[in-house]
Every structure is written in C-alpha cells, then in structure tokens.
Amino acid sequence: MSKNKRSTVAFQGVAGAYSDLACREAFPEHTTLPCPTFADTFAAVEEQKAKWAMIPIENSVAGRVADIHQMLPHSGLHFVAEHFQRIHHQLLGIQGTKIENIKKVYSHVHALSQCHKILREFGIEAVVHADTAGAAAEISAQNDRSVGAIASILAAKTYGLEILKSNIEDEDHNTTRFILLAKQPIDPGLNSGPVVTSFVFRVRNVPAALHKALGGFATNGINMTKLESYMVGGTFTATQFYAEVEAHPKSPSLENALEELAFFSREVRIMGVFSAHPFRSQLAKKAN
Numbered sequence: 001m002s003k004n005k006r007s008t009v010a011f012q013g014v015a016g017a018y019s020d021l022a023c024r025e026a027f028p029e030h031t032t033l034p035c036p037t038f039a040d041t042f043a044a045v046e047e048q049k050a051k052w053a054m055i056p057i058e059n060s061v062a063g064r065v066a067d068i069h070q071m072l073p074h075s076g077l078h079f080v081a082e083h084f085q086r087i088h089h090q091l092l093g094i095q096g097t098k099i100e101n102i103k104k105v106y107s108h109v110h111a112l113s114q115c116h117k118i119l120r121e122f123g124i125e126a127v128v129h130a131d132t133a134g135a136a137a138e139i140s141a142q143n144d145r146s147v148g149a150i151a152s153i154l155a156a157k158t159y160g161l162e163i164l165k166s167n168i169e170d171e172d173h174n175t176t177r178f179i180l181l182a183k184q185p186i187d188p189g190l191n192s193g194p195v196v197t198s199f200v201f202r203v204r205n206v207p208a209a210l211h212k213a214l215g216g217f218a219t220n221g222i223n224m225t226k227l228e229s230y231m232v233g234g235t236f237t238a239t240q241f242y243a244e245v246e247a248h249p250k251s252p253s254l255e256n257a258l259e260e261l262a263f264f265s266r267e268v269r270i271m272g273v274f275s276a277h278p279f280r281s282q283l284a285k286k287a288n
Contacts, residue, residue, distance in 0.1 A: 016155030079272020216260030
C-alpha cells in the first residue's frame, strides 16, 4: 500500500460535504477520498484505497441516518473510533449576489429542515437536492444570482461561493456523530479510560425475550447508551438490534451481561470497541 493510501480517509459524498469536513477536522494531516455511495466507501477501505471510512450515523436534530445501521453489519469493517462534528449551515450564493436576491435554495432535505427560520424570514423556496455539497457545486455552475445553497464553509471554499449568512441552523446543538471504520479492529485496552462497545444481536422469537436478554446489563451495572431496532430479511417477525454500552467487553461485568444476552439471542456480534470521544463527557455535564 502506498503512503498516500495509508493516510487517506474515505467518506460518502462529494468534495466539500459535511463528512469531508469531519474527516479534515478529525485528521487534518490526512487526505480525503469522496465516494458516491456508502457501499463504495466501505469498499474503499476493504480494497485498501483508504485506511479508514468516516460514516455519519446520527444527528442531534434529524435523528439516525436512514438505512446505515442495516448496512454496517454487512460492511465487513470494524468500528475503531467516533467523532462528533458540530454542524454549522451556511447560506451560499455566487460571488456578488445578496441575500435579498435569493429566490430558491438547494440543499439536502435534512439541511433544509434544520434551517426553517431563515427560509421563512426571507421567503426563500426550499428545493431538495441529493446532498449539500452537490447543491453548492450546482449553483456554482449555474451562476444564477437568484439561486443559493445551504452547505458547509468547506463547500463555499471548494466551489468559490460567497457566504451570504453564517450559522443559519435553527438549533444551536446541531451535531452529527460519525463512526470511523477500519479493516482490522483496534482494541483500546481494558484500562485505557472510558470505552464504548458496539454490537448487534437478534433475540429468539419467544415472549419477553428482549426483556430477559437485556436484564443482564441492569444487574451488572452496565450503562446502555443506545438501543435501536430494525427489520431484517424482509420479514415482520425478525428484528435485529443495534446497541452501545459504556464498558470494555473484557471487563467482568460486561462479560457477564453479554453471556446472558447470548443465552436469549440467536446471534450476538461485536461491531467495535473504541475510546469514548471527549464530547460524551461534555454531554454528561450538561445533563447533570
């Protein structure tokens, strides 16, 4: 593998996307690799075109990224880190235009929904685009002063656009959580500080199976920070769960909890063990 590939982070989207920005902020010394789809992003790591993949999984305003939890277990990759990216939306236009000139604005549906206030204030029509950076690229090519885009500062720099108004998001907590994926697992170690363990499981189709399966986490004092369900195999009776807990799998308490979970489950698979991001402690302080 060349040196360039060893220092490359793949992301889904085009240059200037928020995922691109997250890669650059988390790894400023690395090169970023745009990929058309999530599957292409996973493949870039599997085929050693990139060392890591940076994948968004949830947003504090829009919720979880659609379909990604169904794709991750089949990616063949391992969770090795997490990154929390504060999302600041910018209203962009071509050089020389003013915000009063903008009649339509293009962006991803989530970005548009996160900027209702300014769109109502200026009477701007929202037009859904496939992604934020792609919208920025399109209005740059159109060179139309009546059309704007909602995207990142990086997109403005990438496509030579002017920032007409900064930080236009409705909520000041707008943050996206990303998971860093690698071909090989990286265990931070049992005594390395706060650790997160991510795993998927399917309970047996019997009454109270989920209640019994999760009982071991309560009795062993394990804090479960996430539990999500989604349908698998196109059937309404088979449900897979994605969970995250604050503990290392080699700790006696989590070992016991996972053993009890396995007893009531058809499948338990650890997706990754990684150090908790410092942003988590900030959230805990705000909650208290």
